[in-house]
Amino acid sequence: xxxxxxxxxxxxxxxxxxxxxxxxxxxxxxxxxxxxxxxxxxxxxxxxxxxxxxxxxxxxxxxxxxxxxxxxxxxxxxxxxxxxxxxxxxxx
Amino acid sequence: xxxxxxxxxxxxxxxxxxxxxxxxxxxxxxxxxxxxxxxxxxxxxxxxxxxxxxxxxxxxxxxxxxxxxxxxxxxxxxxxxxxxxxxxxxxxxxxxxxxxxxxxxxxxxxxxxxxxxxxxxxxxxxxxxxxxxxxxxxxxxxxxxxxxxxxxxxxxxxxxxxxxxxxxxxxxxxxxxxxxxxxxxxxxxxxxxxxxxxxxxxxxxxxxxxxxxxxxxxxxxxxxxxxxxxxxxxxxxxxxxxxxxxxxxxxxxxxxxxxx
Numbered sequence: 001x002x003x004x005x006x007x008x009x010x011x012x013x014x015x016x017x018x019x020x021x022x023x024x025x026x027x028x029x030x031x032x033x034x035x036x037x038x039x040x041x042x043x044x045x046x047x048x049x050x051x052x053x054x055x056x057x058x059x060x061x062x063x064x065x066x067x068x069x070x071x072x073x074x075x076x077x078x079x080x081x082x083x084x085x086x087x088x089x090x091x092x
Numbered sequence: 093x094x095x096x097x098x099x100x101x102x103x104x105x106x107x108x109x110x111x112x113x114x115x116x117x118x119x120x121x122x123x124x125x126x127x128x129x130x131x132x133x134x135x136x137x138x139x140x141x142x143x144x145x146x147x148x149x150x151x152x153x154x155x156x157x158x159x160x161x162x163x164x165x166x167x168x169x170x171x172x173x174x175x176x177x178x179x180x181x182x183x184x185x186x187x188x189x190x191x192x193x194x195x196x197x198x199x200x201x202x203x204x205x206x207x208x209x210x211x212x213x214x215x216x217x218x219x220x221x222x223x224x225x226x227x228x229x230x231x232x233x234x235x236x237x238x239x240x241x242x243x244x245x246x247x248x249x250x251x252x253x254x255x256x257x258x259x260x261x262x263x264x265x266x267x268x269x270x271x272x273x274x275x276x277x278x279x280x281x282x283x284x285x286x287x288x289x290x291x292x293x294x295x296x297x298x299x300x301x302x303x304x305x306x307x308x309x310x311x312x313x314x315x316x317x318x319x320x321x322x323x324x325x326x327x328x329x330x331x332x333x334x335x336x337x338x339x340x341x342x343x344x345x346x347x348x349x350x351x352x
Contacts, residue, residue, distance in 0.1 A: 068100050
């Protein structure tokens, strides 16, 4: 599957990693729900690191849409909340 | 993937929304391409803005470093003249600038990182826009409106996502730059008002005034010593050097003259 890390670009990630990514994603969800900034940061960093380490970057001229879009590395809890309401997003 | 899936869906919906109003899929190509070119201009402008900000911070850092150097020189001068109190004052003013300097250094690094990220983003978008242009021509030449629809959809949503991403990056960099500009403006104002300058600047510089006074006092003493020396040595020196020269040589010459 193709994963985009906002601000960094797209990576091709093996579908086999889905379960592993799901675990990290549920940690993010728990942190967002609990409003726990520290836990959120840790979980987001872990997820992005994982994607970067197992994914291979797509060519710069690739025009494929992503299956998954992840927040930029320095996004905080509030940024992600805005992303979930669509407020922080700029239409292309 | 709950949270991330939701983020992805909302992001995509937003990214593609701008194109919804176009009826003919082939018009979508031109419309999207137009927007891509606009976005390229925007991201390049963003890079230039961040670079301008970075240079401004760099100038301020240089100014503060020069002031610190000057204070350091003043401290040495004061200590050399036995004025430890003045040296201490100069050093404490020097260290008061440390906080501002490290703040500026952080800003500088942050701006530099943003500049690099935006530059990479603009290169990536450039590559995609070129690929899109080629694909646009191919689709237009090869497919009927109905056939083209799927392909257009894919190409457009791929690049819309990129534009949404780049647009966000530019926006964030601009927000950050604006904040830093405000802080940089505050420092510029401080410098202009003399609040920073009187630490080591010209007429308001009390440390320099005392040092000048101290040095002035010292140089008067030195001058006095020199004059005293000159006057004190003037008489014996002229006699001392004059006597052997006037007595010895003419005598020899006289003798030599007499002898020949």
